[in-house]
Amino acid sequence: MYRPYHPPADPVVVRELTQEQEAMRTRVRLLPLPQEPSFIAGCDSSFPTPDTILSVFVLLRFPSLELVEKVWNAAPVTVPYVPGFLAFREAPNLLQTYEKLTQKPDIIMVDGHGIAHPRRMGIAAHLGVLLDRPTFGVAKQKLTGNYTEPAITRGSLTPLTDRSGELLGEVLRSKDKVNPLFVSPGHLCDQATATRLTLACLRGYKLPEPTRLADYWAEEFKKELRK
DNA sequence: GCGACAG
DNA sequence: ATCTTGTCGC
Numbered sequence: 001m002y003r004p005y006h007p008p009a010d011p012v013v014v015r016e017l018t019q020e021q022e023a024m025r026t027r028v029r030l031l032p033l034p035q036e037p038s039f040i041a042g043c044d045s046s047f048p049t050p051d052t053i054l055s056v057f058v059l060l061r062f063p064s065l066e067l068v069e070k071v072w073n074a075a076p077v078t079v080p081y082v083p084g085f086l087a088f089r090e091a092p093n094l095l096q097t098y099e100k101l102t103q104k105p106d107i108i109m110v111d112g113h114g115i116a117h118p119r120r121m122g123i124a125a126h127l128g129v130l131l132d133r134p135t136f137g138v139a140k141q142k143l144t145g146n147y148t149e150p151a152i153t154r155g156s157l158t159p160l161t162d163r164s165g166e167l168l169g170e171v172l173r174s175k176d177k178v179n180p181l182f183v184s185p186g187h188l189c190d191q192a193t194a195t196r197l198t199l200a201c202l203r204g205y206k207l208p209e210p211t212r213l214a215d216y217w218a219e220e221f222k223k224e225l226r227k
Numbered sequence: 228g229c230g231a232c233a234g
Numbered sequence: 235a236t237c238t239t240g241t242c243g244c
Contacts, residue, residue, distance in 0.1 A: 004235095006232060045234075047235055081235070083232040090234075112233050122233070143233045177244080182233085 009082040017085050021121040027129045028120065030190045037062045037106035040197065042210025043097070044111045045090045046218040048225050051077045053090065055097040056218040058210060059105055063200055065209045071100035072221045083143065084118055087126035094127060107134040107189065107197065109210040114186035114194065116160055116169035118144050128187025135186030136194035137169075138211055142182055147171045150180050155199065160184070170195050178206045 040062045045055040052074055059069040073096045079089040113122030114137035124137030142160070145168045150156035154176050160169040169184030170191060185194045201208035207215065 004232070045235080047234095050236085053235095081234065083234095086234055117233080137233085139233050141233055142231095144231085 006083055007080070009080070009085075014082065014085070017088055018119070021085075021119045021126075024126060024129050025119060025121050028115070028125050028187050030115070030185050031188055032190050033107060033134060033188075033193050035106075037197070039068070039103065039105040040201070040210055041098075041101070041105035041108045042111075042208075042212075042214040043094055043108065044211060044214035044218045045093065046222050047077065048074070048222050053077050053093045054218060054222055054225060055090070055093045056214050056221060057094075057097050057101055058213045058217060059101055059103060060210055060213070062106075062197075065201060065203065067213060069101060069103060070213075070217050071097055072217070073097040073100060074225060086112055087121070087123040090123060091127055091130060095130060098131065104133075107136070107193075108186075109197070109201070109208065110135055110137045110186060111139070111211050111214065113137045113139045113143050113182060114169065114184035114189075116143060116145055116182055116184035120168075122184065122186070124184070124186030126186075128189070132187075134188040136189045136197070137182075137184050137186055138198055138208060139182040139184075140179070145169070152177055154202075156180075157195065167191065172198060174198070174202055174208065175204070175206045181206070181208075 128135035
Protein backbone atom coordinates (compact mmCIF):
# COMPACT_ATOMS: atom_id res chain seq x y z
CA MET A 1 0.00 0.00 0.00
CA TYR A 2 1.54 3.26 -1.10
CA ARG A 3 1.18 6.36 1.05
CA PRO A 4 0.20 9.60 -0.65
CA TYR A 5 2.55 12.52 -0.34
CA HIS A 6 0.81 15.62 0.93
CA PRO A 7 2.51 18.86 -0.11
CA PRO A 8 3.08 21.23 2.83
CA ALA A 9 0.03 23.46 3.33
CA ASP A 10 0.26 27.17 4.07
CA PRO A 11 0.31 27.35 7.90
CA VAL A 12 -1.51 30.67 7.94
CA VAL A 13 -4.37 29.29 5.86
CA VAL A 14 -4.53 26.12 7.92
CA ARG A 15 -4.86 28.15 11.11
CA GLU A 16 -7.72 30.20 9.67
CA LEU A 17 -9.59 27.16 8.40
CA THR A 18 -9.09 25.40 11.72
CA GLN A 19 -10.76 28.31 13.53
CA GLU A 20 -13.63 28.21 11.08
CA GLN A 21 -14.09 24.49 11.77
CA GLU A 22 -14.03 25.07 15.52
CA ALA A 23 -16.78 27.67 15.11
CA MET A 24 -18.92 25.34 12.96
CA ARG A 25 -18.32 22.54 15.42
CA THR A 26 -20.45 24.28 18.04
CA ARG A 27 -23.43 24.12 15.67
CA VAL A 28 -23.37 20.35 15.13
CA ARG A 29 -26.24 18.42 16.73
CA LEU A 30 -26.29 14.65 17.05
CA LEU A 31 -29.86 13.42 17.26
CA PRO A 32 -31.93 10.55 15.92
CA LEU A 33 -34.01 11.38 12.82
CA PRO A 34 -37.51 12.52 13.88
CA GLN A 35 -39.06 9.99 11.51
CA GLU A 36 -38.17 7.36 8.96
CA PRO A 37 -36.98 9.03 5.71
CA SER A 38 -39.02 8.94 2.52
CA PHE A 39 -36.07 10.15 0.43
CA ILE A 40 -32.34 9.83 0.90
CA ALA A 41 -29.65 11.52 -1.17
CA GLY A 42 -26.12 10.54 -2.08
CA CYS A 43 -23.41 12.88 -3.36
CA ASP A 44 -19.92 12.69 -4.82
CA SER A 45 -17.32 14.85 -6.51
CA SER A 46 -14.78 14.07 -9.23
CA PHE A 47 -12.17 16.13 -11.06
CA PRO A 48 -12.37 15.98 -14.89
CA THR A 49 -9.19 18.14 -14.91
CA PRO A 50 -7.00 19.20 -11.96
CA ASP A 51 -8.76 22.56 -11.82
CA THR A 52 -12.35 21.52 -12.43
CA ILE A 53 -14.64 19.96 -9.84
CA LEU A 54 -17.80 18.13 -10.91
CA SER A 55 -20.28 17.25 -8.17
CA VAL A 56 -23.34 15.03 -8.30
CA PHE A 57 -26.41 14.55 -6.13
CA VAL A 58 -28.71 11.59 -6.58
CA LEU A 59 -32.10 11.34 -4.87
CA LEU A 60 -33.50 7.92 -3.99
CA ARG A 61 -36.86 6.91 -2.61
CA PHE A 62 -36.49 5.13 0.72
CA PRO A 63 -36.59 2.27 1.47
CA SER A 64 -37.09 1.11 -2.14
CA LEU A 65 -33.90 2.93 -3.23
CA GLU A 66 -35.44 3.75 -6.60
CA LEU A 67 -33.50 6.56 -8.31
CA VAL A 68 -35.82 9.54 -8.75
CA GLU A 69 -33.48 12.40 -9.63
CA LYS A 70 -29.85 13.13 -10.49
CA VAL A 71 -28.21 16.55 -10.89
CA TRP A 72 -24.67 17.84 -11.39
CA ASN A 73 -22.70 21.04 -11.38
CA ALA A 74 -19.15 21.86 -12.44
CA ALA A 75 -16.98 24.74 -11.22
CA PRO A 76 -13.33 25.85 -11.05
CA VAL A 77 -11.23 24.38 -8.24
CA THR A 78 -9.99 27.06 -5.85
CA VAL A 79 -8.66 25.09 -2.90
CA PRO A 80 -6.05 22.29 -2.82
CA TYR A 81 -6.66 19.03 -1.02
CA VAL A 82 -5.32 19.11 2.52
CA PRO A 83 -6.10 16.20 4.89
CA GLY A 84 -8.66 17.38 7.42
CA PHE A 85 -9.91 20.23 5.22
CA LEU A 86 -11.59 18.37 2.40
CA ALA A 87 -14.88 20.21 2.92
CA PHE A 88 -13.40 23.58 2.02
CA ARG A 89 -12.46 22.14 -1.36
CA GLU A 90 -15.67 20.28 -2.17
CA ALA A 91 -18.56 21.74 -0.16
CA PRO A 92 -19.05 24.95 -2.18
CA ASN A 93 -19.77 23.06 -5.39
CA LEU A 94 -21.82 20.44 -3.54
CA LEU A 95 -24.05 23.25 -2.25
CA GLN A 96 -24.62 24.56 -5.75
CA THR A 97 -25.42 21.07 -6.92
CA TYR A 98 -27.84 20.45 -4.05
CA GLU A 99 -29.82 23.53 -5.02
CA LYS A 100 -30.53 22.01 -8.42
CA LEU A 101 -32.55 19.19 -6.84
CA THR A 102 -36.23 19.90 -7.43
CA GLN A 103 -37.10 17.68 -4.49
CA LYS A 104 -35.10 17.72 -1.25
CA PRO A 105 -34.09 14.56 0.70
CA ASP A 106 -34.85 13.85 4.37
CA ILE A 107 -31.21 12.96 4.92
CA ILE A 108 -27.97 13.02 2.93
CA MET A 109 -25.30 10.32 2.78
CA VAL A 110 -21.95 11.98 2.07
CA ASP A 111 -18.81 10.38 0.66
CA GLY A 112 -16.34 11.08 3.45
CA HIS A 113 -16.42 11.31 7.25
CA GLY A 114 -18.91 13.01 9.55
CA ILE A 115 -17.58 13.56 13.09
CA ALA A 116 -14.83 10.96 12.58
CA HIS A 117 -12.46 13.88 12.11
CA PRO A 118 -9.68 15.51 14.21
CA ARG A 119 -12.03 18.38 15.14
CA ARG A 120 -15.26 16.43 14.54
CA MET A 121 -15.90 18.42 11.38
CA GLY A 122 -15.60 16.05 8.44
CA ILE A 123 -17.29 17.00 5.17
CA ALA A 124 -20.60 15.38 6.15
CA ALA A 125 -20.84 17.45 9.34
CA HIS A 126 -19.64 20.56 7.47
CA LEU A 127 -22.24 20.16 4.72
CA GLY A 128 -24.97 19.41 7.26
CA VAL A 129 -24.30 22.62 9.16
CA LEU A 130 -24.24 24.72 5.98
CA LEU A 131 -27.50 23.20 4.75
CA ASP A 132 -29.00 22.81 8.23
CA ARG A 133 -30.14 19.38 7.10
CA PRO A 134 -29.50 15.82 8.41
CA THR A 135 -26.30 14.25 7.07
CA PHE A 136 -23.95 11.36 7.81
CA GLY A 137 -20.72 10.17 6.30
CA VAL A 138 -19.62 6.91 4.69
CA ALA A 139 -15.89 6.83 3.97
CA LYS A 140 -13.72 4.17 2.37
CA GLN A 141 -10.58 5.10 4.30
CA LYS A 142 -9.84 6.13 7.87
CA LEU A 143 -8.86 9.72 8.61
CA THR A 144 -8.43 9.49 12.39
CA GLY A 145 -9.19 7.16 15.28
CA ASN A 146 -8.48 3.57 16.30
CA TYR A 147 -10.37 0.37 15.62
CA THR A 148 -10.03 -3.36 15.36
CA GLU A 149 -10.86 -5.09 12.09
CA PRO A 150 -14.54 -6.18 12.07
CA ALA A 151 -15.28 -9.85 11.35
CA ILE A 152 -14.99 -10.82 7.71
CA THR A 153 -18.72 -11.33 7.27
CA ARG A 154 -21.19 -8.79 5.94
CA GLY A 155 -22.81 -6.69 8.68
CA SER A 156 -19.96 -6.99 11.19
CA LEU A 157 -19.26 -3.82 13.16
CA THR A 158 -16.50 -2.47 15.42
CA PRO A 159 -16.24 0.95 17.05
CA LEU A 160 -13.96 3.73 15.79
CA THR A 161 -12.74 5.68 18.80
CA ASP A 162 -10.32 8.46 19.62
CA ARG A 163 -7.55 8.18 22.23
CA SER A 164 -9.87 9.00 25.09
CA GLY A 165 -12.30 6.31 24.05
CA GLU A 166 -14.91 8.66 22.62
CA LEU A 167 -16.96 7.05 19.86
CA LEU A 168 -16.25 8.68 16.50
CA GLY A 169 -18.01 6.23 14.23
CA GLU A 170 -18.41 2.56 13.35
CA VAL A 171 -16.36 0.39 11.04
CA LEU A 172 -18.76 -1.66 8.93
CA ARG A 173 -18.10 -4.70 6.75
CA SER A 174 -20.65 -3.94 4.05
CA LYS A 175 -19.87 -7.08 2.07
CA ASP A 176 -18.07 -10.37 2.74
CA LYS A 177 -14.30 -10.12 2.40
CA VAL A 178 -14.03 -6.51 1.24
CA ASN A 179 -12.44 -3.62 3.10
CA PRO A 180 -14.83 -2.11 5.65
CA LEU A 181 -16.51 1.30 5.48
CA PHE A 182 -16.29 4.05 8.11
CA VAL A 183 -19.74 5.32 9.09
CA SER A 184 -20.23 8.39 11.26
CA PRO A 185 -22.99 10.94 11.91
CA GLY A 186 -22.70 14.40 10.38
CA HIS A 187 -25.41 16.80 11.57
CA LEU A 188 -28.96 16.25 12.93
CA CYS A 189 -28.22 12.52 12.92
CA ASP A 190 -26.77 10.03 15.42
CA GLN A 191 -24.58 6.96 15.09
CA ALA A 192 -27.42 4.45 15.32
CA THR A 193 -29.30 6.20 12.52
CA ALA A 194 -26.23 6.49 10.31
CA THR A 195 -25.39 2.82 10.67
CA ARG A 196 -28.99 1.64 10.33
CA LEU A 197 -29.54 3.63 7.12
CA THR A 198 -26.22 2.51 5.65
CA LEU A 199 -27.22 -1.12 6.22
CA ALA A 200 -30.67 -0.45 4.74
CA CYS A 201 -29.03 0.95 1.60
CA LEU A 202 -26.83 -2.08 0.86
CA ARG A 203 -27.73 -4.06 -2.25
CA GLY A 204 -24.96 -6.61 -2.65
CA TYR A 205 -22.18 -4.12 -3.37
CA LYS A 206 -19.50 -2.73 -1.09
CA LEU A 207 -20.95 0.77 -1.37
CA PRO A 208 -24.46 1.66 -0.23
CA GLU A 209 -26.74 2.71 -3.13
CA PRO A 210 -26.74 6.50 -2.58
CA THR A 211 -22.95 6.80 -2.84
CA ARG A 212 -22.62 4.01 -5.37
CA LEU A 213 -25.06 5.70 -7.74
CA ALA A 214 -23.54 9.13 -7.10
CA ASP A 215 -20.16 7.62 -8.00
CA TYR A 216 -21.59 6.07 -11.13
CA TRP A 217 -23.27 9.23 -12.39
CA ALA A 218 -20.26 11.35 -11.53
CA GLU A 219 -18.32 9.13 -13.93
CA GLU A 220 -21.03 9.33 -16.59
CA PHE A 221 -21.39 13.11 -16.39
CA LYS A 222 -17.62 13.42 -16.56
CA LYS A 223 -17.50 11.51 -19.86
CA GLU A 224 -20.29 13.75 -21.13
CA LEU A 225 -18.37 16.85 -20.05
CA ARG A 226 -15.16 15.78 -21.80
CA LYS A 227 -16.97 15.93 -25.18
C1' DG B 228 11.62 12.82 16.24
C1' DC B 229 8.39 9.42 13.91
C1' DG B 230 4.08 8.16 11.79
C1' DA B 231 -0.58 9.36 9.83
C1' DC B 232 -2.98 11.56 6.33
C1' DA B 233 -11.24 11.39 3.98
C1' DG B 234 -11.34 12.77 -1.37
C1' DA C 235 -9.22 12.46 -6.39
C1' DT C 236 -6.36 10.77 -10.90
C1' DC C 237 -3.22 7.94 -14.08
C1' DT C 238 -3.45 2.82 -15.77
C1' DT C 239 -3.10 -3.69 -17.67
C1' DG C 240 -3.20 -7.43 -16.30
C1' DT C 241 -4.32 -10.63 -12.91
C1' DC C 242 -5.45 -13.20 -8.61
C1' DG C 243 -9.40 -15.20 -6.10
C1' DC C 244 -14.21 -16.24 -5.04
